[in-house]
Amino acid sequence: MTSDSTRATRKGDQTRTLILRTALEQFGEQGYRGASLRDIAARCAISHPGLLYHFPNKQALLMEVLEHRDEVDRAEQASADDTGIDVLRRMVRSASVNQSRPGIVEMFVVVSAESTASDHPAHDYFVERYARLIDEVAQAYRVMRDAEQLVDGVNPLLAARQLIALMDGLQVQWLLDNDGVDMASALREHLQRHIKVSL
Amino acid sequence: MTSDSTRATRKGDQTRTLILRTALEQFGEQGYRGASLRDIAARCAISHPGLLYHFPNKQALLMEVLEHRDEVDRAEQASADDTGIDVLRRMVRSASVNQSRPGIVEMFVVVSAESTASDHPAHDYFVERYARLIDEVAQAYRVMRDAEQLVDGVNPLLAARQLIALMDGLQVQWLLDNDGVDMASALREHLQRHIKVSL
DNA sequence: CCTACCGATCGGTAGG
DNA sequence: CCTACCGATCGGTAGG
Numbered sequence: 001m002t003s004d005s006t007r008a009t010r011k012g013d014q015t016r017t018l019i020l021r022t023a024l025e026q027f028g029e030q031g032y033r034g035a036s037l038r039d040i041a042a043r044c045a046i047s048h049p050g051l052l053y054h055f056p057n058k059q060a061l062l063m064e065v066l067e068h069r070d071e072v073d074r075a076e077q078a079s080a081d082d083t084g085i086d087v088l089r090r091m092v093r094s095a096s097v098n099q100s101r102p103g104i105v106e107m108f109v110v111v112s113a114e115s116t117a118s119d120h121p122a123h124d125y126f127v128e129r130y131a132r133l134i135d136e137v138a139q140a141y142r143v144m145r146d147a148e149q150l151v152d153g154v155n156p157l158l159a160a161r162q163l164i165a166l167m168d169g170l171q172v173q174w175l176l177d178n179d180g181v182d183m184a185s186a187l188r189e190h191l192q193r194h195i196k197v198s199l
Numbered sequence: 200m201t202s203d204s205t206r207a208t209r210k211g212d213q214t215r216t217l218i219l220r221t222a223l224e225q226f227g228e229q230g231y232r233g234a235s236l237r238d239i240a241a242r243c244a245i246s247h248p249g250l251l252y253h254f255p256n257k258q259a260l261l262m263e264v265l266e267h268r269d270e271v272d273r274a275e276q277a278s279a280d281d282t283g284i285d286v287l288r289r290m291v292r293s294a295s296v297n298q299s300r301p302g303i304v305e306m307f308v309v310v311s312a313e314s315t316a317s318d319h320p321a322h323d324y325f326v327e328r329y330a331r332l333i334d335e336v337a338q339a340y341r342v343m344r345d346a347e348q349l350v351d352g353v354n355p356l357l358a359a360r361q362l363i364a365l366m367d368g369l370q371v372q373w374l375l376d377n378d379g380v381d382m383a384s385a386l387r388e389h390l391q392r393h394i395k396v397s398l
Numbered sequence: 399c400c401t402a403c404c405g406a407t408c409g410g411t412a413g414g
Numbered sequence: 415c416c417t418a419c420c421g422a423t424c425g426g427t428a429g430g
Contacts, residue, residue: 015415029316034232037409049410050415058409106315113312116305116374117228127375134372155388161372162385168371169364173333175315176326186361189354193392214399236425248426249399257425400430407424414416 016054018044020068023061028107032062032114032121059121062111066125069104084147087140088163088191089199095167096184105171112168134160141194149197159194166190215253217243219267222260227306231261231313231320258320261310265324268303283346286339287362287390288398294366295383304370311367333359340393348396358393365389 022043026035037058041051055061082090098105115126134157141156150156167187174181188199221242225234236257240250254260281289297304314325333356340355349355366386373380387398 031230031232031313033230034313036407038407047416048408049417052410053415109315110312112371113309114230114233116308116371130372130375158385158388161369161380162365162389165368165372165385166361166365167368169367169369170360172311172315172367173329173360173364176329181360186357186364189357190361235423237423246400247424248401251426252399402428404427405425408422409420411420412418 012054015044015046019051019054019061020065024065024069024107025103027062027065028103028105028110031110032058037061062121063125065107066111066122069107082140084140084143085149085195085197085199087137088195091137091163091167092184092187092191092199095170095187098171099174099183102175102178106175109168109171109175130164133164137163144195144197149195151194151196154194163187163191211253214243214245218250218253218260219264223264223268223306224302226261226264227302227304227309230309231257236260261320262324264306265310265321268306281339283339283342284348284394284396284398286336287394290336290362290366291383291386291390291398294369294386297370298373298382301374301377305374308367308370308374329363332363336362343394343396348394350393350395353393362386362390 019040023035023040026040026043029035030039037051038048040061041048044051051061055064077090111122112126114120115122117123137160138157141150141154141159144150145154145156167183170181170183170186174183191199218239222234222239225239225242228234229238236250237247239260240247243250250260254263276289310321311325313319314321316322336359337356340349340353340358343349344353344355366382369380369382369385373382390398
């Protein structure tokens with residue numbers, strides 16, 4: 001029975017994962033409103049009511065795409081208990097990894113921009129996401145300040161906002177001109193002006 | 200005859216300007232694809248074929264919205280022959296002014312993000328816009344380097360990309376949390392780490 | 399500038 | 415998972 005239910009789940013899970021991957025691409029290329037369920041479904045070789053068998057509606061699909069990305073990222077990072085400089089190193093590492101994933105970068109750039117409208121289905125998600133991210137990085141800066149690893153006058157909260165803003169802005173430039181921008185080294189150079197120790 | 204044609208033009212121009220302003224708002228709130236000509240037209244109290252009497256199609260409307268903004272900005276700045284530190288001061292000033300124009304900020308954030316897709320109608324516009332902007336700021340950094348006003352090791356082109364990325368990223372955070380971010384002072388603080396002189 | 403209309407496409411449901 | 419269908423909405427045109 002275990003193997004039966006496992007096998008049964010597996011097929012459906014594969015389709016679900018394919019839909020999630022395809023939807024991420026399309027939300028990136030066309031935006032949330034611009035992407036159509038029919039187009040996403042066709043790319044998965046199913047009908048659009050077939051897609052709606054797996055996800056109740058378009059909003060739910062978007063939210064599951066976002067949450068699926070977070071889960072995969074969490075799994076990749078392994079050590080989520082980083083503190084201080086390790087958090088900053090992880091940001092640079094993440095920028096480096098992103099340079100081989102234009103689809104994921106585009107999706108976050110486009111959907112986070114759309115989500116600034118307060119009636120966007122992912123508005124609350126991004127408000128909460130930024131609050132969490134800024135908090136985490138600010139805390140890392142605070143730990144470094146207490147260890148006297150920060151350049152004088154660096155404000156942890158402001159520096160956190162600046163670092164994340166820089167990362168977001170570089171992604172737009174990188175998407176418009178892949179070869180003109182090296183996101184990871186631009187971040188590293190910036191960080192090195194904030195901290196005394198070496199990254 | 201002069202006064203007749205002036206009066207005749209004036210009415211049409213007023214409607215055109217109203218449409219441009221309303222379209223800017225809607226492109227910001229709904230994105231280019233998400234905004235509808237019918238909705239924009241209704242907010243101007245005309246029919247949507249009425250709107251299409253002034254603009255041949257949706258793409259042309261978007262392009263005219265973007266160009267209209269550039270014209271107004273150019274007119275406001277007055278002194279476009281700034282060099283060196285004046286260019287950086289203008290960037291900070293611009294961030295400060297933007298903090299009273301959420302509609303304009305949202306429009307640029309959303310449409311520039313959408314435009315990273317190579318088939319977006321404003322793709323070429325934004326590729327060209329970023330190239331020009333980065334060039335201008337990089338040139339300002341170069342002038343300052345030659346005047347020995349730059350902190351050691353600052354690379355003009357990289358610093359230009361970072362400054363513009365920071366500005367773009369701060370706009371997203373500001374749109375999501377107006378009270379949590381002061382774009383102008385975040386920019387000023389960043390710039391002061393790159394230059395020896397006072398802003 | 400308007401009304402009336404076009405074909406295309408959308409998200410979602412019924413029913414199997 | 416499918417076919418068939420729904421009402422709503424889209425950008426754009428005809429003709430005035």
